[in-house]
Amino acid sequence: MPATAPDVAPVTSQKTILERIAAGDQAAVQECIDAYGDLIWSLARRFLRNDADAEDAVQDVFIELWGSAGRFDRNVAAEIAFVSTIARRRLIDKLRQFKRKPGMDSLDDEEAGDGRQPAVLAQMEEEADVAIVERVLATMEPEHRQIIALSLYEGYSHSEIAERLSLPLGTVKTRVRRGLIYIRDQLKITVDSADSAGEAAN
Amino acid sequence: MAAQSPIRARLDELLADEASADLGPDEQAELGRLLTGEPRADRDEMMRVAGLAQLALLKRDAAALRAMPASARNQLSRQAMAWNAARRLTPAPARKTRSFSFGPALGWYAAAALALVFVVSRFAPPPPAPAAGAQRAALIERAPDVLRVAWAPSKEPGFEGASGDVVWSSARQEGYLRLAGLPPNDRSRRQYQLWVVDPSRDSRPVDGGVFDVGPGGEAIIPIHAKLPVRRPTAFAITLEQAGGVVVSDGPMLLVAAVSS
Numbered sequence: 089m090p091a092t093a094p095d096v097a098p099v100t101s102q103k104t105i106l107e108r109i110a111a112g113d114q115a116a117v118q119e120c121i122d123a124y125g126d127l128i129w130s131l132a133r134r135f136l137r138n139d140a141d142a143e144d145a146v147q148d149v150f151i152e153l154w155g156s157a158g159r160f161d162r163n164v165a166a167e168i169a170f171v172s173t174i175a176r177r178r179l180i181d182k183l184r185q186f187k188r189k190p191g192m193d194s195l196d197d198e199e200a201g202d203g204r205q206p207a208v209l210a211q212m213e214e215e216a217d218v219a220i221v222e223r224v225l226a227t228m229e230p231e232h233r234q235i236i237a238l239s240l241y242e243g244y245s246h247s248e249i250a251e252r253l254s255l256p257l258g259t260v261k262t263r264v265r266r267g268l269i270y271i272r273d274q275l276k277i278t279v280d281s282a283d284s285a286g287e288a289a290n
Numbered sequence: 291m292a293a294q295s296p297i298r299a300r301l302d303e304l305l306a307d308e309a310s311a312d313l314g315p316d317e318q319a320e321l322g323r324l325l326t327g328e329p330r331a332d333r334d335e336m337m338r339v340a341g342l343a344q345l346a347l348l349k350r351d352a353a354a355l356r357a358m359p360a361s362a363r364n365q366l367s368r369q370a371m372a373w374n375a376a377r378r379l380t381p382a383p384a385r386k387t388r389s390f391s392f393g394p395a396l397g398w399y400a401a402a403a404l405a406l407v408f409v410v411s412r413f414a415p416p417p418p419a420p421a422a423g424a425q426r427a428a429l430i431e432r433a434p435d436v437l438r439v440a441w442a443p444s445k446e447p448g449f450e451g452a453s454g455d456v457v458w459s460s461a462r463q464e465g466y467l468r469l470a471g472l473p474p475n476d477r478s479r480r481q482y483q484l485w486v487v488d489p490s491r492d493s494r495p496v497d498g499g500v501f502d503v504g505p506g507g508e509a510i511i512p513i514h515a516k517l518p519v520r521r522p523t524a525f526a527i528t529l530e531q532a533g534g535v536v537v538s539d540g541p542m543l544l545v546a547a548v549s550s
Binding site (some may be wrong): 113114118121122125127128129131133134135139146149150152154170173175176177178181183184185192203212216217218219221222225237240241243246261264265267269271272275 | 302303306307309310311312334335336337338339340341342343344345346347348349350351354355356357358361362365366370374375386426447463486491492517518520
């Protein structure tokens with residue numbers, strides 16, 4: 089008996105979730121939540137340090153993500169990098185909106201998901217740029233790395249970091265700036281080297 | 291690596307401050323000016339780097355990796371269904387416009403008066419699509435959550451005769467202004483700017499984009515909200531310098547309030 093032809097066209101495996109959303113694939117909208125929900129939730133919780141604010145922020149991030157899917161260009165950045173860029177802008181908006189004060193942290197450590205294990209590590213393992221940034225961070229002085237983490241990952245303002253680490257505000261600001269610029273330059277060098285190697289191989 | 295110009299070096303500093311959530315209003319204005327003079331600068335690059343750093347740090351912080359709570363996940367799924375429903379049949383055109391998106395700097399100091407602090411030129415959104423009227427009609431017909439509110443009569447001199455309405459779908463993040471009787475503007479000097487008040491996201495209004503009005507007739511203007519709008523309570527129009535401003539102190543020429 090001949091196989092029955094599927095009544096829908098198979099999904100093109102090469103297309104990313106955002107590319108499918110941009111193309112009008114409605115199933116991809118829910119898949120976007122499945123793929124990136126835990127990631128954005130984890131980032132938001134850590135950055136905003138408040139479950140209620142994180143939940144609010146995640147809603148905004150996804151509305152923007154779906155609406156911006158047409159802007160995703162895989163030649164510029166990997167999808168996870170695009171997602172984290174959009175998430176970061178919205179988290180910064182939320183941070184300003186909520187004007188978190190020290191001591192306002194409200195993370196519910198008992199709050200459980202729906203029994204699932206978060207599926208974010210594999211996505212990050214697959215992204216080469218994340219690995220490059222990890223290596224760059226590992227080469228930094230511990231104090232510099234701590235300042236970068238407090239600022240970029242935990243959402244502390246430069247003045248909060250200065251107070252917490254008993255450092256001049258200008259020192260904190262300079263180290264955050266230099267750290268980011270250094271990471272950017274290292275990413276460029278690595279990408280340029282890979283491109284040159286590719287061209288040489290060809 | 292080649293030596294940088296002082297302007298590019300300063301631009302890097304400001305973009306790093308922006309990416310680390312530490313950009314004050316004066317620096318935002320400076321960043322806007324520098325970006326205007328450096329059209330090839332990639333505004334997203336430093337934010338992307340900061341986002342990658344965030345991922346790298348999360349990867350090393352196993353305790354922070356959490357599954358999203360079922361309640362939040364269900365809420366998102368409902369939002370996804372609404373978003374799909376609103377987009378069905380008339381997919382929104384992808385926006386390729388470059389915008390400076392200074393949303394966080396917007397200050398809505400009071401409904402009575404807009405306290406204006408500074409201005410920054412930005413690229414205007416693209417001109418309205420020829421089919422804006424048809425798109426507006428389709429939105430009204432098909433978006434289940436669509437709002438439709440009329441502009442309140444204006445008491446501002448020269449704007450007393452202005453009329454029309456606003457339609458907006460939060461699920462679709464799409465909306466249109468319908469305007470009649472608004473005085474034409476000289477787009478090289480002054481442009482109209484829309485503001486969207488959404489207290490559910492911020493006490494400050496969202497920049498809804500700049501637009502131009504020609505002589506005569508009714509104009510349908512697409513709304514280009516620079517940030518997601520979820521539960522708008524009012525829409526307001528001001529007249530600003532060409533390119534628009536980040537924070538407005540101009541009078542609200544037209545206001546459409548959403549009844550609760």
